[in-house]
Amino acid sequence: MTRSALPIDPILPDLVAALAAHGRAVLQAPPGAGKTTRVPPALLAAGAPGRILMLEPRRLAARASAERMAAELGEPVGRTVGYTMRGEARVSAGTRIEVVTEGILTRRLQADPGLDGVSTLIFDEFHERSLQADLGLALAWEVRGALRPDLRLLVMSATLDAAPVAALLDAAPVLTAQGRAFPVDTRWLDTPPASGRGAPRLPEAAADLTCRALGETEGGVLVFLPGEAEIRRCLAALTPRLPADCIALPLYGALPAAAQRDALAPAAPGLRKIVLATAIAETSLTIDGIRVVVDAGRARRARFDPGSGMSRLVTERVTRAEAEQRRGRAGRVAPGICYRMWTRGAEGALAAFPPAEIEAADLTGLALELAQWGAGPEALAFLTPPPAAALAEAQALLTGLGALDAAGRITDHGRALAALPLHPRLGHMLTRAGAQAAPLAALLGERDPLRAPQGCDLDLRLRALRQPGGVGDPATCKRIAAEARRLARRAPATDAPMTTGEMAALAYPDRIALHRPGDAPRFVLSGGKGAALPEDDPLAAQRLLAVTDLDGDPREARIRRAAPLSESSLRALFADRIEAVTVCAWSRRERRVTARVQERLGALVLSDRAWSDAPDTELARAALDGVRELGLGLFDGARGFTLLRARLAAARAARPDLPDPSDVALLEQADDWLLPFLGQVRSAADLRAFDPTPALRAALDFDQAQALDRLAPPAYTTPLGRRIPIDYSAERPEIALRLQELFGETRHPQVGGQPLRVTLLSPAGRPVQTTMDLPGFWAGSYADVRKDMRARYPRHPWPEDPTRADPTLRAKPRGR
Incomplete structure (x- = not known):
């Protein structure tokens, strides 16, 4: 095979010298420069000992690059140049350049960290930032530092900021090769692609744009689509519309090798070739005769899918860097044209670069x-x-x-x-x-x-x-x-037959689904999340499923793939993980304490029965959870509790060490003051009937109790010796009592040296006056009150001078 000159050729002597001097280098070269097929043979020709191992991220590119290098040497693949990928290898004892895919390199490093017989490791297309390439470089760099200081490392990339990689490799020299590119005219859509019902799907829209390109241009056409399915649909839509002198060919990783070679080979004389390709054609491959690019604007990348629990290839918009790579394919051999299936205005919304897979x-x-x-x-x-x-x-x-x-x-x-x-x-x-x-x-x-x-x-x-x-x-x-x-x-080897559900459960122990109560096909997963099936799915009535794929909805995921699983199988597979659990908890739905003995696998409850002898301490703790859920408003009917909290609030200004009576503080400290008193509480009704006043009072030590009584006395003692509770919850401490009970009192009632707000009540217990100055009331408005009240309550005393009368709660006998 005749070797044509490529843009990479002039820099090869400098690259060989850099690796010889430093043992590491970073090479930047644009797509089509020839780095993949020219660098390994150049290193071999310069006397590189042992084997040169080149990592290629994609299977198709690995095979194609090995075949190209072998052809330029005039040899079949498997002699001087070979390749190894999962399930396929073309190498021999004489192989000096071996192209491997990512998983192969990692296996080699794990099995033989010293990489016996390998002199050079090349990481091609490193700009794709695949996880395995990042890992391979990290492992190889440690091998070089610990075991093989003579191991040479070369990182090659088409579009990559070389400085971080060079810094990672201890200031590795950076070499840059110039590309050979012709000008490319870019044509965008005038209006955004149609969407919604009735609009053509992406493959059909790409077929329409390709037909337009065929009518406006000449030369080979490269159509970029995200994956195999889109390529096949576009091919089906395009083929009936092609002129007689055109042939359309697919190009993707899973295509048989012979079909891949057909897509890469030059078109037969008189034929115009259209290649429908995935992103593999962006940088890794050279396709002869391409003058036109049609870019559908989508790329497929590996993303962790919480629905499947593994990486999934997802379809996303291309980045600007990827779009430029694709556009450049039209200018390899002559001036070209790139059709983009989006508007010029939409280009600004594209991300700059694709993310690293890691x-x-x-x-x-x-x-x-x-x-x-x-x-x-x-x-x-x-x-x-x-x-x-x-x-x-x-x-x-x-x-x-x-x-x-x-x-x-x-x-x-x-x-x-x-x-x-x-x-x-x-x-x-x-x-x-x-x-x-x-x-x-x-x-x-x-x-x-x-x-x-x-x-x-x-x-x-x-x-x-x-x-x-x-x-x-x-x-x-x-x-x-x-x-x-x-x-x-x-x-x-194994002799025990297993059902699909049993095998799937082994792979997805966190995805075993148990039907929730009710007829709807809703499930709880052993990992704790919720999931559901369409109601018409044949699996909807199954009690247990082994789920392998979900849509990833964080609230309730839709099950996409699953298999039935019997409980006996579940118990046999996971006997060591099923545990008996005693549960004493507050039920939000039932608003009461529930005590159960359950068999659980993760979040699944396989059996459930009453826990008849649950300890009082566990029951009380569950009741306390009920208090926390329902709030201290439960105890609004316990007036003593309200008054005690108000007293504490009033006294804390002088004694900050007293308990904080706010809702937040009392609930935070409830384990200390309330829990020991909840032994017989079982329901929300019990809680409403419960008086927590003794519990809060018991939280005070002797000194605190004495200080509280001094700073905020619980009651005012009337002239008759009755103790009237003082309410500290208002703006001022206040009491309410019958007016007659204060007869003879010439000083205003006080607490802590401050006057009480006094509400004077009629014999019927209705407020008649509120005062902060009792002597002033007796001397002033009492006369008007007396005049009004004598007519209403003639059997009760209403003396002209209340300061000289005796306090009383009695009424006059009838007839007097």
């Missing part, structure tokens, strides 16, 4: 790798450290699966899971259930194989895999079946 992905696999490595993230050189909360959640899951012990160290089971090319959840299921779980493990790692929604039952999907051409999508089913065969070969 910031948003499920970290369970990372946590397991770190435990196997024996180092925490703080001990490794991560360009972006993993978020602490997400890492802790991942570690908790691994502990629940038995992959980590209580101290966070990896177990033998954890090492077995780390060796499997699966998420730890699915690896746990495969190791426990054996080869019979392989189809389910493959299914859960793929998108839904059903062509149309037909309910949530996993068994329906497993049956579709066994019946090609039925309700399942043939290509997806074929892919899942191939993966299942591969996983079955890695699975341990």
